Amino acid sequence: MKSQHIAVAGGTGRVGRHIVEGLLEIKQQYSLEIIVLSRSQSPDISYAGSNAPVVTVDYQDLSAMQKVLNDYQIDTVISTLSGITADDFVTPQENLLRAALSVPSFRRFAPSEFAVNSEQVPSVNLYQMKLPIIRSLRQVKQERPNSFEYSLFSCGVFMNYLGYGNAKPKGHKAHGHMPHFPYTFDLSKQSADIPGDGERQIVYTRVEDVGKFVAAATQLETWEEYNEMAGEVLTMNKVLRLCEDVCGTKFKVNYTSRENLVANLDPSPEKIMMNFFVEFLIAIVDGDCDVKRPINLNKLVDVKPVGVRQYLEQWWG
Structure with missing residues (x-):
């Protein structure tokens, strides 16, 4: 099923903001509901004549995150969180997934990749912090094969x-x-x-195109495990x-x-x-x-x- 109610975690940041802008470009066309999750208070994001509210969250507070996701009936979570320690990066993503799994409408999750696929680069220590959430997503997929999807978006x-x-x-x-x-x-x-x-x-x-690719991918009926894009x-x-x-x-x-x-x-x-x-x-x-894999997303979306x-x-x- 296509995404309809989308939360972008870290959407006030760099790549995240471009993804939010990509979604806002198509918001009216597909009647989307978009929210941005942020650790700090920020003004709402306006772009292309549409608006996305910024909701302040504490990634250590699962019940509060669950309430936000449930209140907005979120079906898709896109994480663009960043950090250089496990407490800043690994734990927030894991907690975000756990909170989302308690929300009846939730069915899709994209972890914070948006570079070279982290599984390909064992020598890059920073990217090794991206692996725990991938393992967790695969476990959830095994447990919910018919009601859950995830995708690793790579853009080089x-x-x-x-x-x-x-x-x-x-x-x-x-x-x-x-x-x-x-x-x-x-x-x-x-x-x-x-x-x-x-x-x-x-x-x-180009990072602007990353936003467009990811936004377009939310309107695919099904998500492949790897969604590779390229300019x-x-x-x-x-x-x-x-x-x-x-x-x-x-x-x-x-x-x-x-x-x-x-x-x-x-x-x-x-x-x-x-x-x-x-x-x-x-x-x-x-x-x-x-x-390592076909550049599939260029063919799947316009x-x-x-x-x-x-x-x-x-x-x-």
């Missing part, structure tokens, strides 16, 4: 990082709601620091050539070997994020970020995502 690397440093009017919009920093490519300096030989294929998706699948060397072509200049390029990447790891990191970006680059070199050249020409052409 956010294309928006290629917009860092552009000088266009309102150039900040290149990032959507994402943070502003360069990832591998810094077009403002005509430089690139590429892991390995640059021949591994990477999924690039485009390219090697980093191909992206480099596109950047050089659009910018009209050769880039200064550094190829970093796996050995050198490993040498850059902090052997005793105080925080999990200290090694995150290096671990992810190692995962790229190791092929863990390669496309979303026309922006490609890398189109994005580059918009912000650098």
Whole structure:
């Protein structure tokens, strides 16, 4: 059954807000009810002529969450929660699922993935915190095979990082709601620091399109376990050539070997994020970020995502 009453946990944040905006774009067309769950008080979200109330919740309080989900007759929960500790990330998602399972209308859950599928990247410690909720979802599916669905939404690397440093009017919009920093490519300096030989294929998706894909997926009659989306699948060397072509200049390029990447790891990191970006680059070199399954969501929904050249020409052409 299609989703009708949808709660987006963490929907005031980065990826979450784009998913809320994607849902608000289609809210009137499908007569959807959308709420946003947030740990802190925030104003309601308005977009495309529609509105989603922000409801403050305590992810440690199961009964209070259950009441909110029940009051709004939520059938679908989309989690975009983030955190760098189990208390911030693992436990809230588990509690959210437990609360939802006590709500009669509830039948769908999407955990906080929205990158490379976390099961593919064992070397990325931050993503290992995404695994407990996946195990829990599979257990629930075994117990409720005919009345429960879940899906792991994967979108690869956010294309928006290629917009860092552009000088266009309102150039900040290149990032959507994402943070502003360069990832591998810094077009403002005509430089690139590429892991390995640059021949591994990477999924690039604009974060605005992630919101559109997920919103459209709520209107599918059934959810597949894996919903893979892509703006485009390219090697980093191909992206480099596109950047050089659009910018009209050769880039200064550094190829970093796996050995050198490993040498850059902090052997005793105080925080999990200290090694995150290096671990992810190692995962790229190791092929863990390669496309493992068909890019099915592009075929299942009517979303026309922006490609890398189109994005580059918009912000650098």
